[in-house]
Amino acid sequence: MAITDLPMLAMLRTRMQWNQARQTVIAENVANADTPGFKPRDLAELRFDKETGRAASTSPSLALTAAGHMAPIGQPSAAGADPRKVKDFEIRPSGNGVNLEDEMMKAGDIQTDYQLAASLYQHSLTTLKIAIGKS
Known part of the structure; x- marks a missing residue:
């Protein structure tokens, strides 16, 4: 097992990748x-499974398995992206x-969170x- 395969380091790497995608x-x-x-979007908050340390799935139980499939009702087109609830007066x-x-x-x-995760990873x-x- 490589040093970089440790669960803590894997969680920090996942957090940095999530921050990049959110940015x-x-x-x-x-x-x-x-x-x-245009409706603004944002990524669902990243959560980790307490037992395994891996990123917990926040997506609905139905998923696209091929490019030709139709998305389930209410599921956003981009993986992990949710249309934000925008107040009527802001539109x-x-x-x-x-x-x-x-x-x-x-x-x-996002910048602050990424810098924190990168610093923790380095240390x-x-x-x-x-x-x-x-x-």
């Missing part, structure tokens, strides 16, 4: 801020529901190297 979704929201009828007359202030706040939160590797005598 992509938020960037798409910002890029489409003026697109008529512009063009039908666009993107609130740039909210999206920028999310982007800042964990350093601690392991010290423990095995390789500094």
